[in-house]
Amino acid sequence: MKAGLRDLIMERMQILIQNATSNARHDPETAERQANLAKRLSTKYRVRMSYEMRMHFCKKCKKFIIPGLTARIRLGRSDVKSIRITCKFCNHTYRKIIKKQITKE
Numbered sequence: 001m002k003a004g005l006r007d008l009i010m011e012r013m014q015i016l017i018q019n020a021t022s023n024a025r026h027d028p029e030t031a032e033r034q035a036n037l038a039k040r041l042s043t044k045y046r047v048r049m050s051y052e053m054r055m056h057f058c059k060k061c062k063k064f065i066i067p068g069l070t071a072r073i074r075l076g077r078s079d080v081k082s083i084r085i086t087c088k089f090c091n092h093t094y095r096k097i098i099k100k101q102i103t104k105e
């Protein structure tokens with residue numbers, strides 16, 4: 001695959017996820033459609049979603065989840081900087097280690 005096409009798909013997926021996130025509150029159906037479209041692009045062109053994009057999909061039921069809306073986010077207690085994400089659709093909880101954006105306090 002051409003490198004340019006890969007960038008284009010990546011950009012498309014990013015826009016879809018962004019739109020889905022902003023639509024989620026007032027138009028969940030559209031949001032779900034846009035999220036699924038992004039996922040299909042990823043599968044079809046074998047372009048891996050970025051870490052930020054993957055965070056929006058539940059590991060278990062694969063549904064599109066919005067932190068603070070359809071997913072509950074809690075900070076982990078251990079030394080490792082992590083967050084716990086609970087999907088409100090299937091109640092599955094998974095942990096994400098935060099690699100970036102570590103702020104020294």
Ligand SMILES: [Zn+2]
Nearest residue numbers: 058061087090
């Ligand atoms: Zn789920």
